[in-house]
Amino acid sequence: EVQLVESGGGLVQPGRSLKLSCAASGFTFSNYYMAWVRQAPKKGLEWVATISTSGSRTYYPDSVKGRFTISRDNAKSSLYLQMNSLKSEDTATYYCARDTMGITTAYYFDYWGQGVMVTVSS
Amino acid sequence: DIQMTQSPSSLPASLGERVTISCRASQGISNNLNWYQQKPDGTIKPLIYYTSNLQSGVPSRFSGSGSGTDYSLTISSLEPEDFAMYYCQQDASFPRTFGGGTKLELK
Numbered sequence: 291e292v293q294l295v296e297s298g299g300g301l302v303q304p305g306r307s308l309k310l311s312c313a314a315s316g317f318t319f320s321n322y323y324m325a326w327v328r329q330a331p332k333k334g335l336e337w338v339a340t341i342s343t344s345g346s347r348t349y350y351p352d353s354v355k356g357r358f359t360i361s362r363d364n365a366k367s368s369l370y371l372q373m374n375s376l377k378s379e380d381t382a383t384y385y386c387a388r389d390t391m392g393i394t395t396a397y398y399f400d401y402w403g404q405g406v407m408v409t410v411s412s
Numbered sequence: 413d414i415q416m417t418q419s420p421s422s423l424p425a426s427l428g429e430r431v432t433i434s435c436r437a438s439q440g441i442s443n444n445l446n447w448y449q450q451k452p453d454g455t456i457k458p459l460i461y462y463t464s465n466l467q468s469g470v471p472s473r474f475s476g477s478g479s480g481t482d483y484s485l486t487i488s489s490l491e492p493e494d495f496a497m498y499y500c501q502q503d504a505s506f507p508r509t510f511g512g513g514t515k516l517e518l519k
Contacts (some may be wrong), residue, residue: 335448335456335499337508346509351507385456396462397503398446405454 292316292368294386294403301409302376312369312386312403319367323389326360326371328382336382339371340389354380376410383407414438414502418511424519433514435500437481444504445483447476448478450497451501459498460485490516 298310310326326338339360340349348360359372369386384406387399415438425431435445447460458467460476463483473488487494495518500511 315435335450335501335510337501340508349506382441383454390461396465397444397508398461398501399448400458400459400461400467402456 292388292401294388294401296384296386296403296406299384299406299408301411303412304376304378304410306376306409307372307374308376308384309373310371310384310406310408312371314367314369314386314388317388320364322362322393323391324369325387325389326364327367327385327387327399327402328380329385329405330379330382333382338341338384340391343370343392373408376408378410381408381410413507414441414505414509416498416500416502416509416511418498418514420514422431422515422517423510424517425490426506426519427492429492431473431487431490431516433485433498433500433512433516435478435485437483437502440480440505441502443479444502445476446501446503447474447485448499448501450499451497487516 293315295313302308323370325340326340341360341362352393356377361370385401388401390400391397417436419434443463445463449459450456459474461472463478464476475486496515498514
């Protein structure tokens with residue numbers, strides 16, 4: 291059974307940093323692209339980052355490019371999101387998701403974690 | 413960026429009813445359209461990928477269709493567990509974008 295478990299969320303002041311982790315199990319982690327998707331309170335979903343199987347390629351929307359860094363450790367089956375220069379608008383639940391990019395020609399997020407809350411406030 | 417517009421934003425419906433949710437892209441997305449369901453506890457799962465392909469384990473009462481800029485998700489006969497939020501998402505180009513969501517509510 292595929293499981294994705296996020297951790298590392300919490301309350302952080304504007305301008306500070308936070309690192310999220312996602313522990314994966316139930317599949318061969320190194321064979322899959324992985325992603326982060328967030329959801330601000332009472333709002334819709336926003337894709338935040340995707341990383342290739344080796345970690346050599348990363349993708350971000352403009353809203354987080356230059357501030358957020360996605361990375362992975364295939365030996366530990368773990369995904370990370372380093373978030374710097376945090377803003378109040380980064381307040382959201384952050385979901386770790388398995389990404390079908392690199393596996394099929396139909397890209398989508400086929401498994402999701404339960405999410406971890408990040409609150410940016412002074 | 414490709415903007416995704418879902419309608420309606422709220423959909424009251426009854427058990428057993430057939431419902432359709434629409435999703436319009438700001439430009440053609442060549443069938444690269446996916447649908448997700450989010451339950452009140454936050455759990456998210458994919459329902460349909462690449463317009464009309466049913467994700468493994470998803471009941472056959474769910475179906476998807478569309479082309480170009482216009483897509484839809486249909487639930488043929490509503491069950492109690494179907495009352496949730498639904499999101500469309502395009503994967504034709506970066507950044508990958510989602511629709512604003514449709515809340516399917518019990519009438």
